[in-house]
Amino acid sequence: MMKHTPFSLMLIAVLAFSINPIIAKIISDEVSFMGTLLVRFLFVVLFLPLVVVLIGENTFSFFLRSAKEDYCIFLYWPYF
Amino acid sequence: MGLFYLSFNYIPINRALFIFFTYPIITSILAHIFINEPITKQDIISISISFIGIVAIFWKTSLSGGTLIGDVMVIISVLMWSGYIVLNRYTALREVYYKQTFWIFAFSLIFLLPVFIFTDSFSTFAAASAKTIFLLIFVGFVSTLLPYTILNYASKHMKTSVIGVFILLSMVLTIFLSFAFLGEEPKTNVIIGGIFITIAAITSVYSFDQLFSFRKYVKVRLKHEGWRAAVRILLRR
Structure with missing residues (x-):
């Protein structure tokens, strides 16, 4: 199996990013941009903890611990 | 992101996009200031090539019109997006990525x-x-x-400047995909711009010296082990 490196993974990420405007355009008649954005954010918040559980971490304590310890997380708001 | 999309109400979309796509330059400068990431000759070359690509894509497109508030909104969103990439790098070196x-x-x-x-x-x-x-x-x-x-x-493994140029590649892929799936035929200048951005992404990872010596190496492996080995070498970089 091919060993994935940050660069090959980044190419996958870039491809995944590029699909976004195409789908946004296809569904724009039915769902607004804000609606699409909300669903995207919601999916990450709901399903990432699931991925973390699959990895073997205790999600609740993991994210709560990170909230207490990582002062940096409060700087993430500019992304919005 | 919100500011960027709101700016469309005040200035033409092309103008907003053009300003926004200058973010690799801002990202490199911010990374240099805040996390002491060196700006190398290779970074300057790749970012310059990507900028030429952006100029080519917007060639002969009307960028005039709109109000100052729209420009300010896009500039703030560029700073925010660049700040996000830099912050990602800063925290990625210290925290778990997910x-x-x-x-x-x-x-x-x-x-x-x-x-x-x-x-x-x-x-x-x-x-x-x-x-x-x-x-x-x-x-x-x-x-x-x-x-x-x-x-x-x-972000943990790649320089901020490289990530900035790499993300631009998604725009090129979107142009290609919209042609493939939506039948939107790109103009010649857009294709040329896309080629420049692809070259910029390659040169952000490989310097020209590496590319020329690497080509011989890949050629030899290709001859002996086939194209799968060559692709594997390129992606393993």
Whole structure:
């Protein structure tokens, strides 16, 4: 199996990013941009903890611990 | 992101996009100032090539019109987006990458929710067709969860300037995909710009010296082990 490196993974990420405007355009008649954005954010918040559980971490304590310890997380708001 | 899309109400979309796509330059400068990342000759070359690509894409496109407030909104959004990439790199070197992804989106969701409630309605989703629901789920997983987690992971291993130029590649791929799936034929200058951005992404990873010596190496491996080995070498960089 091919060993994935940050660069090959980044190419996958870039491809995944590029699909976004195409789908946004296809569904724009039915769902607004804000609606699409909300669903995207919601999916990450709901399903990432699931991925973390699959990895073997205790999600609740993991994210709560990170909230207490990582002062940096409060700087993430500019992304919005 | 919100500011960027809001700016479309004040200035032409082309002008907003043109200003926004200068973010690799801002990202490199911010990374140099805040996390002491050196700006090498290779970075300057790749960012310059990507800028030429952007200029080519917007060649002969009207960028005039609009109001100052629109420009200010885009400039702030460029600074925010660049700041996000730099911050990603800063925290990626210290934290677990999926932890970052979770908090970024949790914060974004908290801020977006009231805006959505005021400007939109949840009934939008109830009226959506099965195809749209499927595409929404697809966008949530494939086009959001996957790339942002990878981006956070890659930030630990890649320089900020390289990430900035790499993300520009998604624009080139979008142009290609919109041609393939939506039948939107790109203009010649857009194709030329896309080629420049692709070259910029390659040169951000490989210097010209590496590229020329590497070519001989790949050629030899290609001859003996076939194209699969050559692709493997290129991606393993």
